[in-house]
Amino acid sequence: MKTDPDLKLIRQSKEGRRAAFGKLVRKYQDPIFELVYDYLGNYEEARDTAQDVFMKAFNRLGSFEEKARFSTWLYRIAVNQSLDVIRKKERQKLILNREKREPADQDDTTSRNGTIDLDQAGLSEAQHTAIILRFFQDMSVPEIAEIMDCSESTVRTHVYRAVNKLRRQTEFRP
Amino acid sequence: MNRCEYQKYYDEYIKGDLAPELDIEFQRHLQDCRICEREIEQFYQGHRQLQALKRGAFDDDVKAEYHQALKAMFKPVPDRFSPREFLHELVFTHSRKLRLAEVVTVLITGILIGWFFFYDGAPTISPGSTATGYYGKPISRQDMEYLNYYFLASEIVLLEMVNGDLAEDDFFLEKETAQKLLIKTFLVHEVALKLNDPKMLRFLTRMEMILYELSNADQDQLAETLSSVRFIIDDGQLLSEVRELKQLIADSGTPATMPG
Numbered sequence: 001m002k003t004d005p006d007l008k009l010i011r012q013s014k015e016g017r018r019a020a021f022g023k024l025v026r027k028y029q030d031p032i033f034e035l036v037y038d039y040l041g042n043y044e045e046a047r048d049t050a051q052d053v054f055m056k057a058f059n060r061l062g063s064f065e066e067k068a069r070f071s072t073w074l075y076r077i078a079v080n081q082s083l084d085v086i087r088k089k090e091r092q093k094l095i096l097n098r099e100k101r102e103p104a105d106q107d108d109t110t111s112r113n114g115t116i117d118l119d120q121a122g123l124s125e126a127q128h129t130a131i132i133l134r135f136f137q138d139m140s141v142p143e144i145a146e147i148m149d150c151s152e153s154t155v156r157t158h159v160y161r162a163v164n165k166l167r168r169q170t171e172f173r174p
Numbered sequence: 175m176n177r178c179e180y181q182k183y184y185d186e187y188i189k190g191d192l193a194p195e196l197d198i199e200f201q202r203h204l205q206d207c208r209i210c211e212r213e214i215e216q217f218y219q220g221h222r223q224l225q226a227l228k229r230g231a232f233d234d235d236v237k238a239e240y241h242q243a244l245k246a247m248f249k250p251v252p253d254r255f256s257p258r259e260f261l262h263e264l265v266f267t268h269s270r271k272l273r274l275a276e277v278v279t280v281l282i283t284g285i286l287i288g289w290f291f292f293y294d295g296a297p298t299i300s301p302g303s304t305a306t307g308y309y310g311k312p313i314s315r316q317d318m319e320y321l322n323y324y325f326l327a328s329e330i331v332l333l334e335m336v337n338g339d340l341a342e343d344d345f346f347l348e349k350e351t352a353q354k355l356l357i358k359t360f361l362v363h364e365v366a367l368k369l370n371d372p373k374m375l376r377f378l379t380r381m382e383m384i385l386y387e388l389s390n391a392d393q394d395q396l397a398e399t400l401s402s403v404r405f406i407i408d409d410g411q412l413l414s415e416v417r418e419l420k421q422l423i424a425d426s427g428t429p430a431t432m433p434g
Binding site: 030047 | 181182183184185186191216217219220221223224225227228229232236237239240241243244245247248249
């Protein structure tokens with residue numbers, strides 16, 4: 001594995017130097033925001049979630065073992081944080097629907113702002129993540145495998161199945 | 175759905191991400207596999223639909239508020255000084271800057287200690303200085319003043335040796351006085367060697383001898399020691415010699431007065 005270009009800043013950050021972590025934040029603030037936005041499709045939510053990602057990374061920096069690259073580790077936190085937000089939203093939606101006894105508002109696989117609706121598309125979280133990283137973040141299969149902590153072959157399968165599911169959904173859409 | 179092990183490569187094949195060998199292999203496979211031949215076109219449609227969902231780039235001002243919030247969250251705060259951490263860093267951190275600072279500190283401390291304990295205002299010869307000269311030899315004004323002071327002090331001490339009365343209250347020639355003057359004599363000896371002045375060297379050698387005797391004499395031996403010392407002073411005409419040397423230095427331009 002190549003040496004992590006962020007290693008020096010990470011070690012300084014681990015020593016408690018907030019300025020060093022500030023540099024890492026400046027480096028990754030845009031990619032992380034964009035990734036989170038691709039999941040959530042809402043500016044306010046993406047902004048708050050991205051901030052949570054960095055706060056979580058800062059608090060957990062001690063547990064970062066420098067085996068993986070910092071960027072991979074940070075993306076993994078961002079993916080998990082985004083999925084958490086989506087899960088919460090889904091639960092809220094379920095509760096609201098149960099209370100109102102009304103069907104879900106959206107009847108399309110994609111929301112109005114272009115994000116993929118997990119429920120409607122029938123994608124698993126892993127397939128959803130594979131699609132976002134592959135199509136919206138333009139990452140390579142090995143990079144996605146590192147972030148998702150699985151084999152490249154598994155990533156390929158996730159992508160293949162997700163694309164087919166989405167294709168079929170749009171084909172049968174009235 | 176029909177299955178083919180090459181299906182998982184559709185995405186990378188369409189995006190052109192396959193490794194060259196695998197790409198060639200995949201193309202060969204496509205020519206023979208009816209499943210892939212049929213499915214890849216459909217997969218490509220799904221691919222295009224997903225690509226269409228891709229958002230455009232954000233304007234900078236859209237993210238300005240977010241950037242500002244992050245900046246506020248992780249702005250550098252001055253670290254609180256902790257003596258324990260500082261010492262730990264000093265001892266265990268192999269920082270080049272810190273090591274250099276340590277070396278410089280040790281050097282400066284060493285120089286200061288050396289200066290404090292060993293420097294006694296020793297005269298130094300400074301060739302080519304602006305001094306008036308002694309026997310035409312280069313000597314600094316500071317050294318001339320030092321010699322002047324030394325011979326004046328020597329004359330006073332010699333006079334006390336010759337005329338002083340041990341029983342009198344104002345007799346000041348104690349063991350410590352002799353020791354201090356002996357040290358000064360050693361230093362002036364160094365100057366004399368550099369000036370290569372035989373007269374001064376002869377005088378200093380005898381002064382060293384006298385002062386050494388007095389420095390090592392106990393109080394009860396002082397009278398006996400003084401008696402023998404007086405003999406040396408008289409016999410060697412040390413008083414006249416010291417006056418002559420003092421005059422020579424005064425003639426060289428430095429007034430024969432005790433430095434303030």
